[in-house]
Amino acid sequence: MPKHVIIVGGGIVGLAVAERASRQGHRVTVLEKEAGWAMHQTGRNSGVIHAGPYYRPGSLKAELCTAGNRSMKKFATEQGIPWELTGKLIVATTDKELPALAELRRRSEANNVPFRLLDAEGARSYEPHVAAVAALRIESTGIIDYGAVSRRLAEMVASRGGDLRLSTAVVGIASRADRVIVSTADEEFSGDLLVNCAGLHSDKIARMAGLAPSARIIPFRGEYHELVPERRHLVRGLIYPVPDPELPFLGVHLTRMMDGSVHAGPNAVTALAREGYSWRDIRPSEALGDLAFPGFLRMASNNVGVGFGEVRRSLSQSLFAKSLAKLVPGITKADLVPAKAGVRAQAIRRDGALVDDFLIERTPNQIHVLNAPSPAATASLEIAARIVELAQLD
Known part of the structure; x- marks a missing residue:
């Protein structure tokens, strides 16, 4: 009925x-x-059709992302919506990141995500300007205009x-x-x-x-920059760092978009409004309610160093560029122009755990x-x- x-x-x-x-x-x-x-x-x-290497095997994210990678491409093809199969490099820039890269390899295998494990030379065959000691090549990642x-x-x-x-x-x-x-x-x-x-x-x-x-939803603003047109050649596709396994954020990365531009970001700073797309966007009632939530206070106290680093990077284009230069050493502050920010709706439990x-x-x-x-x-x-x-x- x-x-x-x-x-x-x-x-x-x-x-x-x-x-x-x-x-x-x-x-x-x-x-x-x-x-x-x-x-x-x-x-x-970022307009990415994700493949699913990050998500805990057996989780809804793992199950629905890997299925969604296929169904989104099929839908776009049937409906005449442009999309591109770009692949992605997840890059370990130091030996200290290799265990986390190995965990992503394990999750890729468990989630049936096609991948290739590359050495430094193999990574540069895809992205000639990248800095890497090793990388995962995720072949089924794509881009689209959502x-x-x-x-x-x-x-x-x-x-x-x-x-x-x-x-x-x-x-x-x-x-x-x-x-x-x-x-x-x-x-x-x-x-x-x-x-x-x-x-x-x-x-x-x-x-x-x-x-x-x-x-409770806590808003995290993700700030983006773009590479100036004459420096877009530094990035062919998608270049991501090895993320912090304790946080549900993927780290500042480089993404070629459908229009040919290259987005850089996002970082993750607590927004002072649910739709707080800049530091000027403040809604006191929302901010006070979110920041006084016991779960936020516990989460913040457990991540003081990370949070302080994200704020510093938000306020300094030089530090933002430095983060990108870990992936592509040729990138400098002069190569970046600000782009439209986003806000992530991240749920946090009362005990401070990020959902x-x-x-x-x-x-x-x-x-x-x-x-x-x-x-x-x-x-x-x-x-x-x-x-x-x-x-x-x-």
Whole structure:
């Protein structure tokens, strides 16, 4: 029997859920507070189709990323959305990083991610300017414009009669027996199921709906630079460092984009607003609530050195360039120009643990996506399939 599914959030995950549910014959309403689709995490990331070497075997990220790598490429090809198979180098620049690189090799094997282990000469055969003692070559990594994917998903939903509402913020949610009532400033929507895909505001929407979520979103700003056009030749594809295994961030990396530009970044500094794209973006009520959260205080106290280093790099283009020069020694401060920043919605538990997997919680007529940072864009079609299955909509 067809149901009415109300989806809060018009990023790639929310629109993928809408497309999947509408394809199954359900009535769909999407409520997005911005004037366009994919304005935040989806539209401000590196545009990488991830392959899955980083994620703990058996985790949702590992399962859905590797499947999403295939389904995203297939979807883009079928829908005429440009994408490129670039491959990626994950580079160990010192012998101290070799054990962590070996762990990524183990995870790649466990997650069925195609790879090649390279020595320094092998790494330079792919990226002539890279500094490496060893590297993993991940062949199935690609690049795409996730904003274009999101807009196509919205078109597909609209073609099936979906109700797509931009500039429509949710102000109230109430459950009544087998119904859920979602209120905006001008209207009420009554549905059978609420799916919360609100990203940076997902925990707020969950609390509005009466849920006590197991984690709180803390916004981490990722600042990017671009290589000036005359220095783009230094990077052929994607060059990543070996990441800190204790943190869910991949480190400052170099990514060739669909338009030929080369993005450098991101770092990871705590933002002072959920949509804090610069140091000037401050919302005291949001910042005080997030920074006073016991989980944030515990996490920060355990990572003082890392946090201080990220702030210094944020405030110094010279230090940012120095981080990149560890990967490609030819890069200098003069080669960089600032680019659009993003904000990662990172869930943190009360004990200070960073949630390192996708987190989905549900009640009888609600499903809340409470942690879906990278590789959520890659995995979006698979996350949508999982939610539709969980809600018994298929």
